[in-house]
Amino acid sequence: MILRPLLHIINHTSLVAQIALGLLAGILLAWLWPEATASVGFLGNLFISALKAVAPVLVFILVASAIANHSPGQPTHIRPILLLYLIGTLAAAVVAVVASSLWPSTLVLAESAQNASPPGGIAEVLKTLALNVVDNPVNALLKANFVGILAWAIGIGLAIRHGSDSTRAVFHDLAQGVTLIVRAVIRCAPLGVFGLVATTFADAGLKALLGYVHLLAVLLGCMLFVALVVNPLIVFSQIRRNPYPLVLTCLRESGITAFFTRSSAANVPVNLQLCERLGLHEDTYAVSIPLGATINMAGAAITISVLTLAAVHTLGIAVDLPSALLLCVVSAVCACGASGVAGGSLLLIPLACSLFGIPGDVALQVVAIGFIIGILQDSAETALNSSTDALFTAAACLARESRS
Template identity: 70%
Template sequence: MPGFLQRFFALIMRTSLVSQIVVGLVAGVVLALAWPAGAASAGLLGSVFVSALKAVAPVLVLVLVTASIANHARGQRTHIRPILVLYLFGTLAAALVAVFASFLFPTSLALAVPADTELAPPEGIGEVLRTLLLQVVDNPVNALVTGNFIGILAWAIGLGLAFRHASDATRQVVGDLSAAITRLVRAVIRLAPLGIFGLVAATLAETGLSALADYLRLLAVLVGCMLFMALVANPLIVFAKTRRNPYPLVFTCLRESGITAFFTRSSAANIPVNMELSRRLGLHEETYSVSIPIGATINMAGAAITITVLTLAAVHTLGIAVDLPTALLLSVVAAVAACGASGVPGGSLLLVPLASGLFGISTDIAMQVVAIGFIVGVVQDSAETALNSSTDVLFTAAAAPPPDAVPDPL
């Protein structure tokens, strides 16, 4: 038996992580169909995996960004500015794609879903910006506990700049701490196959897809826009930046980041996965250690699509006329609001009433649209997170050019 176990673990170590995740995905589907009760229990594995990712992500961001800035050599390029430009341009492009898709495929909603009175959406764009500002100056301990990545980034940048004036020995300690945290993160990522197995099994056993039957048209528009961004618009943006065939990098990011993000449904939880992928792609650590956490908070193409499509679906249902300038304004508002979307499942839905306010739609009606959003969220939020998170690595690699060598397999 010990010899069998040794060979078994040796086989696991030789098999790529992506292959293991696919096996876990298929096994989760089979278990959910064959034994729903057991599949629901297997959800514990998924919960543990997501909790582990969320536990290491705040510490990883704080330590890695601090170490990166503290040990950054003067005069060395980090490519952060062009990455931010790509993030913001991609989010705005996603909102525009959603506007055109909504006009081409208008969707009507049955606005009879009772509004959830516990939801508290922001009342205006000023409130979104105010919330962002308060997150920047959050207490560092509270930011770590609550997963406030904007606050964590602010403190990490501040500490990194302060440590630049420390002794070489102190900066070396910070670098060693960063390396230690990175090793812990890699250990957590190795649990991905079991985590995906549990998440898939539990989701299919508890919800299935039957509840989505009445909303397939809305879901098709949402997912169609996200697929268009992932497979057409984003590759065009990357090609314009790199003048290279973008699809090998696009498919690598979708396969190795998008799959995990699809099932965790959290950009914050996928930060460790994106950090590891960036390392294997050979990107500059000084760049991706900052750009990936920033992307998890402001690179929200999927959220912009969700806000725009649901808002225009409500507009179409109510028979409100929309002219081109108003549609363009909606795109800008959706893009800005998406940057302030919460990095948790369903976070973008609470910003729908904000965009709906442009058309004089009451909060009561807008909250009914939000409720419908939660119904289709089983698929919509997963696809949204996969697009958001995989694009973080894609744009980082495009702005900080990846090496010509083929990336190491998982």
């Protein structure tokens, strides 16, 4: 009798509110009854194990399906928008890497994570990267070798792209199925956050909280800088006039809605209506807006870069210029493959961490920390991603109209 009302409350309460409740409950438990945190810590370990199980399959299926089901022969006027998407995502990754270098974040990780041995430099990183690319696909899945998984996903996706429609449909259905499983795992995030926060605060106290606040400040600062400085510069290069009226319109009419929905896909209808009100070419925005919800992920690139470098700084790994540039490219590519569910970009952090030889167990601790701060991080990330879809579409359309 009690279970049914409880399930009703859970199903009708937003995930953000549930994670916030789990966060507060974990802090209170660690403060009032620290002896009990050893028991609830199992929930955090269980959540990390679930993430560990689903992340390799998610990367493989989503990337292979996206490539296999890509429709060739897109209209040529989409290309300028795709170029803006690429430039914006790469620029966001560069901003995140620079900010993380100027204001490095450190995290409270398990003792085994602190003892992980870093690679010697860019030469060792590239050597490990090359070996991981040619890894056996089964072994890559078993050991969560995300670089090898990505390489095999690209290869199989390109091969199946020339296959029958039914084969491509199977991969599309698999991608939908894996996404549902990811949603189910993420629905357990409040319990996982509760266990992780309780254990972390019982062990580290206020030090962990201050680390999370600093990390969140760097993330949100990067996203604001991209939204209010980088994106306007990119738009100005296209329309050659004051970009801020258009930038602020997109942030107000698209970004605010996306902040609360926390889903670029759910915000597609909002962006389509915005483009219609702006008087843009329908054949263009009807393609670029849904496509942007999948591949235009500046916020995700920031999240992946900042959290990866937080793990790097925590472990004392030196980051030289070639390694930083490689991380920018990898973060931008990873962001384009981010899952469409809330927190999807966090699941690609292990791939970026693997560039620096960071073990999967350590990377997944960083993913779990990402869920803890995800109440604001994921909302701001989605707002930046979705508003930029409409912004770059409008900039490209207006630039073409001014030239014609």
